Amino acid sequence: MQAAAIAIDGQDVRLHRILSAMQALWYKETIMQASPTAISYEKGRYKETCGPCGAVFEVIVIGGPMAKSSQEQVEEYGCPECGQVDRCRGAEPPRVSLISKRTDGG
Numbered sequence: 001m002q003a004a005a006i007a008i009d010g011q012d013v014r015l016h017r018i019l020s021a022m023q024a025l026w027y028k029e030t031i032m033q034a035s036p037t038a039i040s041y042e043k044g045r046y047k048e049t050c051g052p053c054g055a056v057f058e059v060i061v062i063g064g065p066m067a068k069s070s071q072e073q074v075e076e077y078g079c080p081e082c083g084q085v086d087r088c089r090g091a092e093p094p095r096v097s098l099i100s101k102r103t104d105g106g
């Protein structure tokens with residue numbers, strides 16, 4: 001009887017460890033998924049008129065955590081209408097949203 005009880009206790013401990021490990025893994029994944037948006041911030045936004053096609057779009061520049069410019073690099077973004085590539089400094093690619101369509105008829 002006593003041996004059986006110990007075995008059950010042992011199983012409980014193993015199960016508990018597995019659950020704890022799974023919980024830790026889930027927690028870690030959740031934090032890792034959440035962190036890029038949680039620690040980065042909107043550094044600034046500006047309207048840009050595309051030279052080649054004339055489309056107007058808003059660029060939202062994403063800054064690094066704690067405003068450390070050392071964690072930023074050159075990010076490329078494209079005109080949503082013609083794909084003309086431009087660059088800015090940021091922690092991740094900026095978000096681009098079209099305001100008015102291209103004016104060159106293309």
Ligand SMILES: [Zn+2]
Pocket residue numbers: 050051052053054055079080081082083084102
């Ligand atoms: Zn364009």
